[in-house]
Each structure stands twice: as C-alpha cells, then as structure tokens.
Amino acid sequence: MRNKRKGVIRAFVIGIILALALSYIKLPFYITKPGNASELEPIIKVEGGYDSKGSFSLTTVSIGRASIFGYLFAQADQYAEILPMNQVKAPEESDEEYLNRQLKLMEGSQESALILAYKTAGKSVKSEFNGVYVNSVIKEMPAAKVLKPGDRVYEADGKQLKSSEEFVSYVSGKKEGDSVTVSYERNGSRKNANLKIAAFPSDMTSGGKKAGIGVTLMTDREVTVTPKIELDTEDIGGPSAGLMMTLEIFDQLTEKDFTKGYKIAGTGTIAEDGKVGPIGGISQKIVAADQSGADLFFAPNEGGRKGSNYQEAVKTAKDIDTSMKIVPVDEFSDAITYLEKLKAK
Template identity: 30%
Template sequence: MPRRSATMLAATLLLIALLCVSVLTKVPYTEMSPGPTYNTLGMQDKTGKPVISITGHESYPTSGHLNMTTVQVTGAKYEPSLVSAVVGWLRGDVLVVPHDNVYPKGQTDEQAKRQNAEEFASSEDSARTAALTQLGIPVGAELIVKSVAAGAPAEGKLHAGDQIVAVGGTPVTTPEDVANAVTKHKPGELVMFTVVPRVKDANANGAKADPAASTDVAVVTRRAGDVDPTLKPDRADAAMVGIVAGIRHTYPFQIDIGLQDVGGPSAGLMFSLGIIDKLTPEDLTAGRFVAGTGTITDDGRVGPIGGISMKLIAARDAGAEYFFTPAANCAEASKATPSGLTLIKAETLDGALKSLEQVRSGQTSALPSCTK
C-alpha cells in the first residue's frame, strides 16, 4: 500500500476511534432546557380549574398574563456523552451544567422531587403571606411539626403538619422553644407534646387548626449521637425526638394554588402578583403579557433563581412582552435576553406592582432595567 494511502487510512481509523470514544464516554453534566410557562391568572391545562382560586373573599376578573416560567432538567441518572455535552454547549436553547450543581451529593430523582415539592409548598405559603401583607390583610401563624425523621422516637406519634401547643406542659410559640424544651430532658426520658393533629390540606389552603382538638402525645427521647454519629461531642449527648419544628401561616380565607408536576421555589413572585390581581379591582396587566420568575419572602423580597437564560427563552416563545427578573440574576439575564422581550428588574413585590402600573400607563421608559 502506498505511504500516502496508508497515512490516510490511519488518520481515518484514528478519527473513527476518537468519535467512538467521544460517543461512548459519559461526562458528569446535566442538561437544562426551556420548560412550559403557566399563567397564574389562567386555568390549569390538566384539570381546567383556575391556577389560583379564592374562596371566602371577594375576587375580581383579570385579563392578560402573569406567567410563571419553568426549566426542564434531565434526570439524576442521565449521563450525556461527550458529544451530547459539546452539542449542548454550542446550542443557545440548552444549558449544560455540572451534575452536582443540580443533584448534590448523589441526590436521586425521588429525593430531588421531594425537595422540589417541599420548596414549591413553601413558596406558595410565602406568596400568600407576601400578597396579603402587601394588601394589609392580617396573616396568622402557628407552630407545627415540619418534618419527622425516619426511625426517630417521634415517628408514628407526631406527624408533619401537627400543630404544637405545648411541650412538657409549657406553652411554645417558636421552633427554638420546642428545641429548648426537649433538650432540657435527658436521653431516655419521656416528653409530653400537646398537639392539634394536622388538618387535611392545611398546608394547601391555610386552614387553621382547632385548639379544642388538642391531645397529649408521649415521646421518649433518645441520645442524639446514637441517631447521628457525625454530631460533635457537645451535641451528641443531647436528648432528641427527631422532629423539625416550623411556622405555618394561617389566612382569613382560602387561597388555593393548583399546579401539577411543578416544583422548586422560583414561582413565588408571580404567584403573589396573581393573588393580588385577583383580590383587587385594578387589572394589573391591562391585558398585556407579562412573565417572570423569582423567589419571594414573607415580607415581599424577591430572590434569585437558577436557569434564567432558559426561562427567558420559554417566556419569549410563549409570547411574553415583559419579564420580571430578580436583581441578582440581572447580569446573566441581560446577556441572554431574546429579541422582543423587555427585562424588568424586580427587588421587591411592591416594586413589581409599581412596574406593572408603569406598563399599564405606557410609561415603559421609566421601568427599572437590568442595565441601570
């Protein structure tokens, strides 16, 4: 075989080998892409029911869109090939990120779904609280069992959602009160919890537990270090029952937020705006198409989210004209803004409402911008 032909054959075989290696080699990355958007003023696709429904308080007609945006993420077990990852990096509508950024410490799909569901429920609660606080409507609070550890002394006796009235006969009002009351005991001692058993759907609609339904539940403490060997010595000998206490807000009327197969905390701002739009006679959008993202705190502060570039594409493809962008995401968003979409910097719920007023009046040149 002539040397030239042999060289070409060797180069071809090497190229084929490299292509095979790149196709077969798996890399530790996760792919994100634009997900569906949901109009918080509209109806659920699967059930035909409103995304936000108000019961027990006057509500008003709405128009336009206040769309929350989502990102689709590949599963925890998905391992793209090197070729797939490179193609994703080159595309504008796919975001390739390190696997551990999305699924930390080997998190499974089931664990991720559970975490996303918990974050979504917390986001709904904060959205209700922020919206009603903005409108000057009183919001109550009650101390509850937030979670119970598997295999802990409290498992099967206390349940997530139970309202905690007292511990050891002493009234409690904060999670710290509960922790202090338990750690006053020695491991192996009995602690009496006075609780109001959870109310069905209380987390979903803000239903307040009935104090008259309280009952006493006895739990025997255990040494914390026997449950968690990683604890430092100063904490290992403390008594524990295996619960995490938290605060659940209560509302003077029912606000249901119904979306299926959606998780995470990033819809908080748009839920708050949707609730306010339904509770006030003013049409917040005046028929315009506004989308956005951002976490929300109880006092109305807007926080950052992940996958902003993919959410911008999702909003543009859905038809949005304006997009609420958390201030902390502005730098990234301003570099990836699709044509025809105007970014509105959002720092607080009150600020977002003022921006919507400017959109309604047509004074859009004064909108807070991600470049200002």
C-alpha cells in the first residue's frame, strides 16, 4: 500500500512538472489573437477641442510567444494565428529592439496623423524634416549588402524622400527583378547604390509573394501644431492606428461632430498625403471591434485588390454574424465623405 501511495505521489509530481514544461517552454513561434478596441478620446486631447457624442477607437491584436499548450490551443482557435518568429521580428532582433522599432513606427504614424488632420482642418502645422533613417535590414535581402542601421536615405531613383511612407509606396510599385537606385548618407559621406528588388524569404511572409530590398525606415521630423495637443500613446506600438488617430484629431479640431453618435472603430496606416495602407491581423481586429460593440469599422481597401484588408474584414464579419458595418477606405477623405453622409444616430 505504501509503495502504491508513493507511486501515485510520484506520478502527480511528474504530471505537475510536465504541465509546467508545456506551459513555460517557448517555441519559435508567436501567437496573435483578437485584442481590444480602445477609445482614442481619453489619450488624445486637443487644446480647446470639441466633444463628440460618439467615439473613434483604435483596434489591437494581442501577441505573445507560443508555449506548447498555447500552440495546441491556437490550432483549434479560428481567430488565433501562429506566426514563425521571422514574420514578427527581424533576424537576430532582440525583444527590446523589436519593441523600440514598434514605438518608432507609432511615432512616425502619429506625426503623419497630426500633419494630415491639422492641414485638413485648416489649422497651423509646421514640420521640420530631418531625414529618413534605416531602422533595420534583413540579412538575406539586397539592402544588407549596402545599407546599415543609422544610414540616412534621401533619394530613390532621384526622387527626394520626405517620409518613410514615400519610400515604401515607391518601392512597392516595383516587382521582383526590377532595381532601385538609393542615395544615402553615412558619417557625412553621400553614396549611391543600385539594388535589385528581391522576394522576401518565404518564412517572412504570412501570405502571398512579397518583394522589396529588405529594409525598414524611420522618418525623423519635428511637428509643431496650433492649437496644442497632448497624445498619451507611449504604450501603443506599430503604425496601424494612423487612420483612427487622424479621425480623432480632426474631429476634435472641427465643430461638426463626425461621429454622429456612433461607436466607430477601424484600422490602417496613414500617410501624410492621406493614403490609407493595409495592416496585419484584420480578422482579429474585426472580432475585437465587434466585442466592444462598435457600430461601424473602417478597413483599408487597397484599391479593391483581391484579398484586400476590406475583403477579409467583410468575410470575418459574415463569419461572426456581426451587425457592424464594414466600410472600405483608400484615402482619409473616403472616411470623411462617408461620415458626412451618415445620418446621425
């Protein structure tokens, strides 16, 4: 009997150790899930800004390293996505470097939102441009042979750059096998380099074939606006809140209530010229917005291309049987035009 009791205790202890191992041993994957829809009014305050009856909200995706348990559960979760590490972080990028990169992307998005919202509202905005800097390079890609973090890139095929978004937009118009001449500065010395457009490694793309030179850039500029504004966005990373931040700032700057009393969520990068760009995790953001009770959701239309963020958002909305209206946008002006025609709630 005593030996049997010892055997039960031993099995119990081994079971606990295995459970802990399955929970804490990390796999070379990240798992993303629906996050939250957070109202922007509490974190964006325009001095003397106007109040609204409704709200604009950014949407987030929850992300974390996969444990064995987490990996198995994610396999059965329709709205959980398992991503190889290379699709989330650059090779050899530390957690701290990744976080810093995300915060820098948010900073650039915030600046674009400020410039666009204040200009559209006819308010004073000044931008002092200090350059477009290399944030990171991918070893397997053409840029790694020439560019280094800290280099200032100022031209692409002779076209002067005023933001990292301009560079990305220009290069994305090329296809694999094309080339781009990049003019850059390092330690005060200016140089030119002709780089081929190459396909990204397959383990770095979550769907479809993508090409580029393998570099992430950061716009360095100082934006001054009147009236003053306070933005508490230190804990938000990435560029995907750009569109919704622009809408919130513009709404506070104008007497007209563009929310019309609705709870409005959405996502999409924003460029200084008003172009709305695609983001990752659109399905998860639709789920998050629906769970928050949003009435409508702005989704990047990507010019109506097949498999766009908007098309994926519509499919997810149908799958979860939400009454939330999905609205396609290519430009900031598309969102404003839609809201102007929307009947007040």
